[in-house]
Amino acid sequence: MTNNNPYLPFASDILDVIKHTEKEYTFRMAFKGDVKPGQFFEVSIPKYGEAPISVSGIGDGYIDLTIRKVGRVTNEVFERYKGQSLLLRGPYGNGFDVDLYRNGEVVVVAGGTGVSPVRGVIQALSQMPDATDKYVIAGFKSPADMLFKDDLKEWEKKLKLTLTVDGAPEGYTGNIGLVTKFIEGLPLKNPAEAKAVVVGPPPMMKFTIIELKKKGFKDSNITVSHERKMCCGLGKCGHCRVNDTYICLDGPVFNYEFAKNFVD
Amino acid sequence: MGYVLSREAFAAVIADLSKNYRIFAPVRKEGAGRFTDVDAVIYDYVCDSEKIELEAKSDYASKEFLTPLSETLLYFTENEVKESDLDTRPVLVFGRSCDINSLKRLDQIYLDNGLAKDPFYKRRRDLVKYVLIGCGHSYDNCFCVSMESNKCDDGYVFSIDLVEDNIQSNVPDKDFDKYFAQHCNDKKDVAPRYVKENEVKVAVPDSVPLSVITDALWDEYTTRCINCGRCNYVCPTCTCYTMQDVFYSDNGKVGERRRVGASCMVDGYTDVAGGGQYRRKNGERMRFKVLHKISDFKKRFGYHMCVGCGRCDDICPEYISFSNIIGKVYQASKEVK
Ligand SMILES: Cc1cc2nc3c(=O)[nH]c(=O)nc-3n(C[C@H](O)[C@H](O)[C@H](O)COP(=O)(O)OP(=O)(O)OC[C@H]3O[C@@H](n4cnc5c(N)ncnc54)[C@H](O)[C@@H]3O)c2cc1C
Ligand code: SF4
Ligand code: SF4
Ligand code: FES
Numbered sequence: 110m111t112n113n114n115p116y117l118p119f120a121s122d123i124l125d126v127i128k129h130t131e132k133e134y135t136f137r138m139a140f141k142g143d144v145k146p147g148q149f150f151e152v153s154i155p156k157y158g159e160a161p162i163s164v165s166g167i168g169d170g171y172i173d174l175t176i177r178k179v180g181r182v183t184n185e186v187f188e189r190y191k192g193q194s195l196l197l198r199g200p201y202g203n204g205f206d207v208d209l210y211r212n213g214e215v216v217v218v219a220g221g222t223g224v225s226p227v228r229g230v231i232q233a234l235s236q237m238p239d240a241t242d243k244y245v246i247a248g249f250k251s252p253a254d255m256l257f258k259d260d261l262k263e264w265e266k267k268l269k270l271t272l273t274v275d276g277a278p279e280g281y282t283g284n285i286g287l288v289t290k291f292i293e294g295l296p297l298k299n300p301a302e303a304k305a306v307v308v309g310p311p312p313m314m315k316f317t318i319i320e321l322k323k324k325g326f327k328d329s330n331i332t333v334s335h336e337r338k339m340c341c342g343l344g345k346c347g348h349c350r351v352n353d354t355y356i357c358l359d360g361p362v363f364n365y366e367f368a369k370n371f372v373d
Numbered sequence: 374m375g376y377v378l379s380r381e382a383f384a385a386v387i388a389d390l391s392k393n394y395r396i397f398a399p400v401r402k403e404g405a406g407r408f409t410d411v412d413a414v415i416y417d418y419v420c421d422s423e424k425i426e427l428e429a430k431s432d433y434a435s436k437e438f439l440t441p442l443s444e445t446l447l448y449f450t451e452n453e454v455k456e457s458d459l460d461t462r463p464v465l466v467f468g469r470s471c472d473i474n475s476l477k478r479l480d481q482i483y484l485d486n487g488l489a490k491d492p493f494y495k496r497r498r499d500l501v502k503y504v505l506i507g508c509g510h511s512y513d514n515c516f517c518v519s520m521e522s523n524k525c526d527d528g529y530v531f532s533i534d535l536v537e538d539n540i541q542s543n544v545p546d547k548d549f550d551k552y553f554a555q556h557c558n559d560k561k562d563v564a565p566r567y568v569k570e571n572e573v574k575v576a577v578p579d580s581v582p583l584s585v586i587t588d589a590l591w592d593e594y595t596t597r598c599i600n601c602g603r604c605n606y607v608c609p610t611c612t613c614y615t616m617q618d619v620f621y622s623d624n625g626k627v628g629e630r631r632r633v634g635a636s637c638m639v640d641g642y643t644d645v646a647g648g649g650q651y652r653r654k655n656g657e658r659m660r661f662k663v664l665h666k667i668s669d670f671k672k673r674f675g676y677h678m679c680v681g682c683g684r685c686d687d688i689c690p691e692y693i694s695f696s697n698i699i700g701k702v703y704q705a706s707k708e709v710k
Binding site: 311344348 | 446447449454456482483486487489491492493494583586587612613614615616617618619620625628629630632635637642643644645646649651652657661664665669670672673
């Protein structure tokens with residue numbers, strides 16, 4: 110049975126650990142194989158459990174996992190250092206099709222750890238010849254909660270980035286406000302044809318989509334990524350199911366035209 | 374081809390079979406039913422034919438061998454992850470037509486949903502053969518005819534019908550013929566009995582409109598249902614599980630990963646980190662369960678998940694009737710059209 114048992118994790122070396130905030134680190138993990146942004150791995154810690162984590166970066170011989178320390182499994186992950194290893198299984202899920210965004214205007218709206226799954230998409234957008242038609246609105250709770258600060262600086266040079274925080278200590282000079290506040294003012298030439306990618310906590314996604322539609326976006330031009338409780342990532346445990354859709358198999362990335370019919 | 378055997382001859386057949394197979398069959402357990410003065414019919418391993426309950430419908434489903442309530446998948450030592458071992462002696466599971474029809478549903482999820490076949494399920498599935506207990510009559514709450522699972526034409530190695538103190542067995546599997554031929558020379562053409570009509574009949578809507586999915590009809594169950602999850606645990610077609618890691622208290626370096634049966638009616642099924650939860654209300658959970666059984670599964674795989682065994686109705690401490698709910702959904706869906 111040992112051959113191809115999808116429940117058996119493999120060991121992956123921790124090549125680097127990048128600290129963003131007290132509670133959010135990126136673990137750069139050795140990995141060779143095909144991966145797309147938006148796909149996820151199960152981080153599998155013996156005796157503690159497993160946690161689905163999105164790929165936040167893909168490079169030659171490695172993947173990045175940006176992990177927020179919130180509980181049993183993720184606490185254990187934070188006990189590991191560069192030079193040690195983690196057990197993983199995956200990649201799972203469909204991921205983003207970056208080619209969809211090659212031509213025309215694109216708006217990515219991401220909140221908090223929601224930036225992780227779209228980081229690869231934003232990187233690709235920033236390399237595209239018409240990068241000035243690509244917009245990113247990234248929101249964090251506070252300046253101290255910002256992820257990927259170095260990336261943000263790089264992206265700002267190539268595409269149109271709006272960085273905002275929900276709240277900030279006095280004296281902060283950047284944008285303050287929810288991501289939804291910045292949609293109306295986007296200087297789009299043709300919102301009816303523009304594409305959008307929305308990833309973040311469920312209420313953020315809901316209100317962002319309302320704003321995008323007010324602006325003139327078509328449902329079918331909006332892509333979303335969903336999170337649900339997941340135990341297997343393989344279509345067996347049932348926890349991630351919504352209607353006749355398995356988020357782990359058919360998603361987590363969906364066209365909103367389809368995903369708007371989800372009833373949890 | 375088939376046989377008509379005395380109970381003694383049948384006992385001899387079972388005794389012979391139990392030399393080569395573990396026999397997993399419904400047995401009566403006194404006082405273990407929904408009320409303390411009621412027996413429960415549960416599944417257990419038997420060697421003696423007299424222990425097998427051939428008359429009453431089992432309260433629990435035969436899926437327990439394939440998907441045990443708790444199963445260790447992996448063992449962890451300090452440096453190693455090891456798959457659990459399994460007793461590889463073959464198993465004969467006794468079940469009714471609804472049970473054997475439910476196998477297709479279990480296979481659908483564990484073997485054919487997504488690209489990966491579940492190896493822990495498959496290694497058990499490969500060990501199992503099914504024995505069909507014919508149904509001479511319909512039981513309380515059965516609606517198998519409506520769900521088209523009242524009959525099974527294949528999928529079993531032999532059948533058993535207790536008719537006037539004789540056992541009638543149809544033996545489609547040639548490998549099993551020898552067990553019968555040894556103890557019986559009354560070869561006859563016999564066919565397993567099956568139910569052609571149930572007292573409970575349901576009409577399942579072809580499709581359930583969105584307005585019914587969000588209808589107020591589910592609210593009643595927010596108060597009536599106590600989310601105990603028993604309806605899921607007895608259901609022959611429920612497959613959900615949760616992973617559970619443990620370490621041993623006497624040696625924290627060693628532990629295991631188990632999977633345990635999960636219920637979409639019970640708290641915790643959808644919990645995500647940070648207190649997030651979907652379907653807080655029991656009415657919403659009822660809607661999620663019912664629509665899976667009679668609509669969502671079919672949309673994905675082309676046939677209904679529910680086999681109409683009525684076990685969820687038999688077990689519910691709040692007397693909630695699943696077939697009744699199907700009726701309500703049918704009515705509400707019709708009114709929309
Ligand atoms: C597709 C997907 C991608 C994700 N990507 C990331 C990411 O890039 N970075 C990140 O920090 N977090 C991500 N999460 C959330 C992350 O999986 C949870 O925070 C993590 O499972 C919490 O586990 P824990 O044991 O540390 O916490 P606990 O609260 O102790 O976990 C309890 C149990 O709930 C389950 N669980 C808790 N939260 C979730 C959740 N949101 N989704 C699924 N199961 C959950 C766990 O499996 C665990 O068994 C993602 C979740 C999904 C579904
Ligand atoms: S329907 Fe009945 S058996 Fe099922 S969870 Fe509710 S109370 Fe329990
Ligand atoms: S939902 Fe109820 S009637 Fe249908 S298969 Fe499950 S237990 Fe039997
Ligand atoms: S995570 Fe188990 S079925 Fe999707």
